[in-house]
Amino acid sequence: MSRETISQSISIVHPISLSHGKNAEVWDTSGKRYIDFVGGIGVLNLGHCHPGVVEAIRDQATQLTHYAFNAAPHAPYIELMDRLTAFMPVDYPVSGMLTNSGAEAAENALKIVRGATGRTAVIAFDGAFHGRTLATLNLNGKVAPYKQKVGVLPGPVYHLPYPSADNGVTCAEALKAMDRLFSVEIDVNDVACFIIEPVQGEGGFLALDIEFAQALRRFCDENNILLIIDEIQSGFGRTGERFAFSRLGIEPDLILLGKSIAGGVPLGAVVGRKALMDNLPKGGLGGTYSGNPIACAAALATLYAMTDEHLKTWGLQQEEAIVSRYQTWCAQGLTPYLGRLTGVGAMRGIELANADGTPASKQLTQLLGLARDAGLLLMPSGKSRHIIRLLAPLTIEPAVLEEGLDILEACLKQLD
Template identity: 45%
Template structure:
């Protein structure tokens, strides 16, 4: 039997250290919300491939859809020889996305590709170059993605000069109000960039890496007013929030405000690599033919998986399930919080839930305690992820298809790890 130690040694010898790896165990099998490693130990998966597996590992409907597509073709390059399944997927997303008026969708492969292309589309449609993002944001690891991302370590450090014409403003958290954020944009227009040069403002409806901070509705309303007054496009980055995670298919459905472009990826493919941008048809149509695309964009296997994902979300009522599970998790965490002064806040939207830890006396971010909790949970068979600017937040990203008994077992492990 191959051991985890043997595989770790091979990995360290073969792969660069820049690809950070959290776990010392290696997957051999995964089923719904359980991962089994090469030594036979099982872990409850509250990471879900970083929000990729809202429908769980190897959902039978998704496996069947991919197997069926394999009997036809695996690749033609959609921009060379198109196919009906990708057209149908675009039609479904156009009908489902919270976009005002007719919509169109373009598919890509990774989340950051969706972000990059949303910026490209916005720049072409407006004839402008500048983009405004928020502190604490995460938008990916390519150069534009890194530039938009509002966190230096470990993402930007050492990679040199970022892209030009990208500006960051404070996100309303940790004492920053919505008015503070909006006033910062007004100040930016007076001190750093002419609003007539700004193509887009981009933000996540719930900050992911930044700490699972939901955007207040008032911020979206203020941003919409600013954008409309200045001819700026508003982009919602739903790479992590999309496809039932927050209790809605798209997190933007929690708001009455409509954005111009929405990026998507992660759980759209249920484990297969696919991303996309959906937006107002006249905006999406701005770039010339050939300006958008990619060799693997709209890969037919991933497209088949995405159709199955949308079916599963609807048929298994995963948006409702996200709300129910999130309420159960928040209730347990708040009960623990009532006796633990180190828990600063329990927050979330649907099943995009987080718990933040601060020193009970100094109120300083307590990353050491968070790391100890994650380590204790892992020792007891539960995989958790951290986030936040200071690494003092635990985020919970379980599959929405997780069985009730397994979910309850995970909650017990979480409580034990927090109490120590």
């Protein structure tokens, strides 16, 4: 099958062609089976072809495949927004809008905060990833490959160190950097918002320091700055709760959603305080495909499956299996390249590092190939592409999860 018609600027992790999948397993066009620890990069928390999601898509496809909501509202959009806003674990009145993707949710959030504050500056964080569109590129805390050769980006955007026990940056260090930023670089009164991931995804599954999150929330309140939490990858049960910000003891002003919101169908959302969401003029928000009826139906089925009991059970089972296996590997001295276990809940990363602590990027590349050949798909992350991010479906069968960890263990042993 030729790929000459596909842009060579698209980077591909696994040079295979997938045919079909079921829960945590996929098959390529040659019939080879793989255990999927990638999950479409965090999109398939309910697995491939979840029966409830498939049924909802089929039913909706026989009734209404598309209508632009801003032209004429349709029932799936209205029902989903009612269910979604009720699903958000905050105490204030919530409203929102649907988008085509997480990046589009971030773009719209920037419009919303500009309209609400009259300010333009944004503070983001080192290691952040918020999308590949032009404005979100500027938010990303990493140049290569996202910002290379693109030229001047929309701004102004400033970056701070991301404090986490997983990267060794302390709350005090991040607060000191923030103090310097507002002393040297920009007037605090020009800042519209902070945007931050409660657990960084692309950055290596780094869990945000709780003390810093609470200090940031206080700082925003004191200075009339809005706080945007990006839950695009960490949301919908990945950490064992509905959303990862709950563990921080704070409430954001706006929340970005995407990835696992609709069981694999393209959809995103930005939700938050109703007064903020309603501040732009009529027509300031919207989009032709945003909130497509089929995507809405898939999202409704997804939310129906994501009860708190299910999320807690799925998250604990996966977390316990990963942590237990990692601790065994450490005790055994499985490989000299085994570094830290990062993240929280079922959102876990395994670092590969050299004896001197430097990133073992070469070994991770080797591991990707070894695991793929053995029937396991893995996804890299981290600034130096040296952290495996584990994104198996939350619904993975325990036996399949153990099989996948067995393959990972065998491949880690082979690293040189």
